[in-house]
Amino acid sequence: MQTHLLAATATTSTSRTVTITLFLIFVAITLAITIWASRQTKTATDFYAGGRQFSGWQNGMAIGGDYMSAASFLGIAGLIALYGYDGFLYSIGFLVAWLVALLLVAEFLRNSGRYTMADVLAFRMRQRPVRTAASISTIVVSIFYLIAQMVGAGALVSLLLGISGDSKFLGLTAGAAKVWTIILVGALMITYVVVGGMKGTTYVQITKAFMLMIGAFVMTVLVLAHYKFNLSSLLGDAAKQSGKGSAFLEPGLRYGVVKPTAIETFYSKMDLLSLGIALVLGTAGLPHVLTRFYTVPSARVARKSVLWAIGIIGVFYLFTLALGFGAAALVGGKAITAQDKAGNTAAPQLAQELGRRYLGGETGGSVLLAIIAAVAFATILAVVAGLTLASSSSVAHDFYANVIKRGQASERDEVGVARIAALVIGAVAIALSIFAQSLNVAFLVALAFAVAASANLPAILYSLFWRRFNTSGAMWSIYGGLTISVVLVFFSPVVSGSATAMFPHQDWHWFPLSNPGIISIPVGFLCGWLGTVLSKENDPAKFAELEVRELTGYGAH
Amino acid sequence: MTTEVPAQSSTERYLAVQQSAEFGRLRTTLRRFVFPATAGFFLWYLVYVLLSAYARGFMGVKVIGNINVALILGLLQFASTFLIAWFYSRYAAQKVDPLADEIQAELEREGVK
Numbered sequence: 001m002q003t004h005l006l007a008a009t010a011t012t013s014t015s016r017t018v019t020i021t022l023f024l025i026f027v028a029i030t031l032a033i034t035i036w037a038s039r040q041t042k043t044a045t046d047f048y049a050g051g052r053q054f055s056g057w058q059n060g061m062a063i064g065g066d067y068m069s070a071a072s073f074l075g076i077a078g079l080i081a082l083y084g085y086d087g088f089l090y091s092i093g094f095l096v097a098w099l100v101a102l103l104l105v106a107e108f109l110r111n112s113g114r115y116t117m118a119d120v121l122a123f124r125m126r127q128r129p130v131r132t133a134a135s136i137s138t139i140v141v142s143i144f145y146l147i148a149q150m151v152g153a154g155a156l157v158s159l160l161l162g163i164s165g166d167s168k169f170l171g172l173t174a175g176a177a178k179v180w181t182i183i184l185v186g187a188l189m190i191t192y193v194v195v196g197g198m199k200g201t202t203y204v205q206i207t208k209a210f211m212l213m214i215g216a217f218v219m220t221v222l223v224l225a226h227y228k229f230n231l232s233s234l235l236g237d238a239a240k241q242s243g244k245g246s247a248f249l250e251p252g253l254r255y256g257v258v259k260p261t262a263i264e265t266f267y268s269k270m271d272l273l274s275l276g277i278a279l280v281l282g283t284a285g286l287p288h289v290l291t292r293f294y295t296v297p298s299a300r301v302a303r304k305s306v307l308w309a310i311g312i313i314g315v316f317y318l319f320t321l322a323l324g325f326g327a328a329a330l331v332g333g334k335a336i337t338a339q340d341k342a343g344n345t346a347a348p349q350l351a352q353e354l355g356r357r358y359l360g361g362e363t364g365g366s367v368l369l370a371i372i373a374a375v376a377f378a379t380i381l382a383v384v385a386g387l388t389l390a391s392s393s394s395v396a397h398d399f400y401a402n403v404i405k406r407g408q409a410s411e412r413d414e415v416g417v418a419r420i421a422a423l424v425i426g427a428v429a430i431a432l433s434i435f436a437q438s439l440n441v442a443f444l445v446a447l448a449f450a451v452a453a454s455a456n457l458p459a460i461l462y463s464l465f466w467r468r469f470n471t472s473g474a475m476w477s478i479y480g481g482l483t484i485s486v487v488l489v490f491f492s493p494v495v496s497g498s499a500t501a502m503f504p505h506q507d508w509h510w511f512p513l514s515n516p517g518i519i520s521i522p523v524g525f526l527c528g529w530l531g532t533v534l535s536k537e538n539d540p541a542k543f544a545e546l547e548v549r550e551l552t553g554y555g556a557h
Numbered sequence: 558m559t560t561e562v563p564a565q566s567s568t569e570r571y572l573a574v575q576q577s578a579e580f581g582r583l584r585t586t587l588r589r590f591v592f593p594a595t596a597g598f599f600l601w602y603l604v605y606v607l608l609s610a611y612a613r614g615f616m617g618v619k620v621i622g623n624i625n626v627a628l629i630l631g632l633l634q635f636a637s638t639f640l641i642a643w644f645y646s647r648y649a650a651q652k653v654d655p656l657a658d659e660i661q662a663e664l665e666r667e668g669v670k
Contacts, residue, residue, distance in 0.1 A: 085627055089609065092634045096602050099641055103591045232622030239623065250617040250627055251609035269610040276606040280599070300654065303646060310642045314635055541568045544575035551583055552661040554669075 014363060016161055016169075018370030026211070026378050027188065030204045034192050037200035044411040045557075047418060048115040048393050049294040050198035052557075056301050058206060060308020063292050065205030066386040067094075067283075067309070068212060068316055069145075070152045070344075071445045073379055076317070077350075078343025080324020081336055084238070084248035086255050087324055089272075091317035093279030098313065100284040100457075102306045107299035108464045108550040109290060114557045116390075117290045117456065118398040121463050121478075124542035125471040127407070131398040133478040137455045138287040138398075140482060141448050142391035143429060145286075146384055148444035150433035153185045153380045154178035155441070156344065156373075179434055185377075186430035189384040193392065193422040197415075198295060201385045208375075208382035209312065215375040216319040219347070219368075222354040223326035238328040248328070267512040275446065278517030282449030285456030288390035299553050323347050330354070342441075348372050388429070392421035439502055443494045443514070450489070450517045454524035455481030462528050464550060467543050469532050476531025481524025488516035567670045574660065583656040590648050594641055601637060605630055 041047050054062065072094065079087030113119035118134035157177055161169055169177060192200050227234040235249055242248040252258065256272035259265045283289060293302045327336060327346040330353050339345045348369055355368030396418035401409040409417075436444075458477040462469040489495065494514045497507035513519075549555050574580050608616055608630065616627035 085631075088628075088631050089606070092602075092605070092631055096598065096634060096638050099598050099638060100595070102642055103595050103645060230622075232624055235623040235628075246617065246619075246623070246625075249623060249625055250613060252613055256610040272610050273606055276602070280602060303649065307642055307646055310638060314639060318635065541572055545568070545571040547584075548571050548574050548580065548660070548664075551580075551587065552657045552664070554661045554664045 015366035015370050018367055019161065019373045022370060022374035023377050026207075026374060026381075030188075030192065030207060030381070033203045033207070034196035034200035037196040037203060040199055041197045044115070044397075044415050046199060047197035047415045048291070048397065050202050052295060052297050054202060054295045054301075054305075056296065056304030057308045058202070059292060059296050059301070059305035060312060061209045062202045062205040062295070063289070063305060063309035064312040064316070065207075065209035065212075065382045066288055066292060067313060067383075068209070068379065069383040069445070070149055070156070070376060070380045071441065072316070072320070073212065073216070074152070074156070074344045074347055074376060075342075075441070075445075076320045077323040077327060077347040078336070078340070078345070079254065080321065081327035081331070081346035081350075082333055082343040083254035084242060084244065084325075084328065085251050086253055088321060089251070089255065089276065090279065091320055093276055094283070095310070095314050095317050097280045097283035098306060098310045100281065101289065102303070102310065104464070105284045105290070105460060106293045106302045106306050109460070110293045110296070110299040110302040111553045111556045112464075112546055112550040113294065115291070115294060115397045116394050117287055117460065118394065118402075121459050121474055122398075122402070123463065123546050124539050125474055128403045130471055130474045131402045133475050134456075134459070135394045135398040135403075137451065137478050137482050138394040139391050139425070140486075141285075141452050141456070142287055142387045142425070143432065144444050144451070145288075145448040146387045146425075146429040147433050147436050147439070148441045148448070149380050149384050149387070150182050150185055150429060151437055151439060151444070152344070152441045153377065154182045154433065154437055155340075156376060156380075157181040161373075178437060182433045182437075183430055185381060185384060186426050186433070188381055189388050190423055190426035192381075192385040193388045193426070194419045198291075198389060201382075201389050202295060204385055205382045208378045211375050211378050213312065213316060215351075215372055216316060216323065219326070219351060219354060219372070220319045220322040222358055223322045223330070223350070226326075226330070226354075226357070234322070234325055234329060238325040241329050241332050243333070270518060271513045271515060274513050274515040274518035277521060278446065278450045278453050278515050281453035281457055281517070281521055283452075285452035285460065286448070287394065287452075287456070288386040290460075291390045291393060292386075294557075298556065323350060326350055326354075330357075344441075348376065384429075388422050388426055391425050392418045395421035395425070443489075443502075446515050447485070447489050450485045450515060450520055451482055453517060454485045454520040455479075457521075458524045458528045462532070463546075466532075467540065467547075468538060469528070470535050470537040470539070472535030472537060473528045473530075473532030476534075477524055477528030480527030480531070481520060484523045484527075485516045485520035488513075488520055492516065570664075570667065570669045574664065579656070579660055583653065583660060586656060587649075587653050590645065590652075594645065598637060598641055602634065605634055 045051055076087050076090050109120055112123060118131045121134050122130040192204055239246055239248040256269040259268055296302050296305055327350040331349045336343050336346045336349060351372035352365040352369035356362060356365030359368055396414050400417045401414045455478045458481060459474050488511045491509050491511045492514050493501060493509050495501055496503045497509035618626045620629060
């Protein structure tokens, strides 16, 4: 009975109608914002950087909306619900990562760049090779991340609308519903970006961040109220219901698992370390995070916006702790895995249970489930829009304007190309996502973080802080970091040679870890150093200009 | 626009500013906070991840009711992140920003391109 609770009631028309109505309201509001934003979008600065007029807290909320993806909301709550403490490790890594952005990247990038990451990397280098490399790594990271979000949306819809097995909805089977969801999400994200540019996208992200924070807050209060605001009894009940006892509250159920042989245990613990490092160093190299720093008037506002973001994201991850343990205690691991093996529906299931208990029985349960489901879709939409915008900006500004046109393109042409690029990247992401539906979502996100940390972060830090860094070093670090991380993942157990792999029946893996970070990030830094010292190019005058601008804000766009 | 013609080319001016004592002070003041803070939070995070991997017994020790060392250390990671961010914003506003403003104002007066 308990096990099929969601499957049974989610198909009730109340829940479906509420989910669809709320989602349509969100879409209507965001489309209205987008059309309004398009009227305010006249220059390239408007399109790429939202006119640089957002305030610290607006941009902080938008950063939260850009960053708190479905992986954060549904994924982490699910991991905590199923594996207890280990899910919390993700929250910590994702939050601590913002200190890298705050202390080493945000202000300097804002002072010395214009629209994209490559503006800073190419500042004192030969433009064409460096911008090409930066554009390629931007697109690779964004596409992996986009596919992860869209596949996640497809998988969610059938669960949240209760379409599974033979049941149909509007004449659609579960498979068809997934494909149509991916297309719908893709079409909306293209519309936000092409029509609304950075202004439209930013307001969509702010709206989503509000919805997500309110939804998570209400659920957290209900969970805590259930346990009379006693954290210890919530944890105790979660541990008891999980059937794993106090091990549920300790590290080791999911990551760094103790295996039969010493070498397997060693690899498992290295994998934990590798994941931890990739999470912390990846954030400050994510293109859609970096472009957000250009949407404010100055480096000081960029600093303020990161402070806001740290506050919002930190509080949200504290909520996920209550949501995850709450789902473990009130819904139970069995009911969660019956609905979704990866635990991605733990948060919506918890919403249904809380609504049923505290908001007036089955109807209340359906309504709260529907609200949280709509929040989850809003979450995905805001993140994919940010990713599409960052990658199309890089195609237009770096590749078209500076590589092909050698800096001679008009603003109008550049923005036109950005809109076409958004359409093309969006279409490619839709097509790839439809084919990639069976891929593990967490793997794609982890890969995006690993590539960002191995290819982008070394180049950014060397550019900002190392006098000697040059074109050759930038190329080596980007291509080297990109290649090593993709190659190691390809030969890792997530692609072949394990039951949960992309190709479970084949085995060509030789790299023992599922996350490449612990090897690929040092290799990325090493490549940047080696490429630099192997080339004689050295321009102290250009570095002087960069350093003076990045630290003082003189001449900032 | 500017009536005053810069005595040096912009390139030379940037080099001169970069070599100046004022700019050196700005760079040192900033790096004195940013680099140790980065090293500090990164090491502290690594210690936490390593403890999660290798000191499971210690992490499992219950402190108050069901709240164990692992959860407390995790929450301390949140606390240290908030604190470092807050300290940095205060430090930057009090110590770094005035130095940056001074140099920026000087460059603007000269109209360096």
